Amino acid sequence: xxxxxxxxxxxxxxxxxxxxxxCVPISNHLYFYWYRQxxxxxxxxxxxxxxxxxxxxxxxxxxxxxxxxxxxxxxTLKIRSTKLEDSAMYFCATLRDFSSYEQYFGPGTRLTVx
Amino acid sequence: AQSVAQPEDQVNVAExxxxxxxxxxxxxxxxxxxxxxQYPNRGLQFxxxxxxxxxxxxxxxxxxxxxxxxxxxxxxxxxxxLVSDSALYFCAVRDRHSGNTPLVFGKxxxxxxxx
Numbered sequence: 001x002x003x004x005x006x007x008x009x010x011x012x013x014x015x016x017x018x019x020x021x022x023c024v025p026i027s028n029h030l031y032f033y034w035y036r037q038x039x040x041x042x043x044x045x046x047x048x049x050x051x052x053x054x055x056x057x058x059x060x061x062x063x064x065x066x067x068x069x070x071x072x073x074x075x076t077l078k079i080r081s082t083k084l085e086d087s088a089m090y091f092c093a094t095l096r097d098f099s100s101y102e103q104y105f106g107p108g109t110r111l112t113v114x
Numbered sequence: 115a116q117s118v119a120q121p122e123d124q125v126n127v128a129e130x131x132x133x134x135x136x137x138x139x140x141x142x143x144x145x146x147x148x149x150x151x152q153y154p155n156r157g158l159q160f161x162x163x164x165x166x167x168x169x170x171x172x173x174x175x176x177x178x179x180x181x182x183x184x185x186x187x188x189x190x191x192x193x194x195x196l197v198s199d200s201a202l203y204f205c206a207v208r209d210r211h212s213g214n215t216p217l218v219f220g221k222x223x224x225x226x227x228x229x
Contacts, residue, residue, distance in 0.1 A: 041221065043158070043217075044219070091157055093217075095214055101148075105159070
């Protein structure tokens with residue numbers, strides 16, 4: 001069964017550094033999402049992406065964040081200058097098409113900012 | 115605005131007993147409702163969904179959920195719990211009229227099944 005994959009599984013970085021989290025969506029899916037889960041808290045939406053542009057973003061997704069799909073396969077989340085409060089598990093999710101229902105989640109990347 | 119409430123942080127149940135994990139929701143239109151499970155150090159796995167039709171929906175691993183429109187609830191149930199069901203369970207909602215709108219999650223309920 002096709003799966004969403006994410007790399008790396010764990011990233012440790014120093015405050016102020018840039019990080020790029022990578023996701024490989026399921027091949028025939030068209031909508032992509034990033035969510036995050038701060039330890040012990042609920043999963044929160046960051047951004048959705050369709051047809052090479054952002055569809056929707058939350059208040060969390062400020063100017064420090066960006067997304068792109070540079071090569072038509074990988075879907076990336078970049079944090080330009082990480083803060084301690086960016087430490088979280090970041091999940092990529094995909095949706096097959098507009099008429100689909102369930103989103104498929106990757107295993108997540110644990111980001112630790114020190 | 116959409117929201118989901120999971121009133122219990124933790125649910126403990128003995129193996130073989132029925133289990134219920136509660137969820138209530140609030141949306142402006144008709145809802146798409148979902149349950150996901152998260153095992154330790156893993157991502158979210160889809161369990162089941164309610165879109166339309168029969169209020170009782172069946173999903174993976176013997177789980178089912180009952181949609182109750184008047185009570186705006188979507189409780190997750192299983193007739194006989196297994197130790198392997200121990201995990202973190204998330205209820206989520208999406209507004210039906212908003213296409214690919216992102217999911218809004220509850221805070222999660224940790225289920226512990228005791229042998």
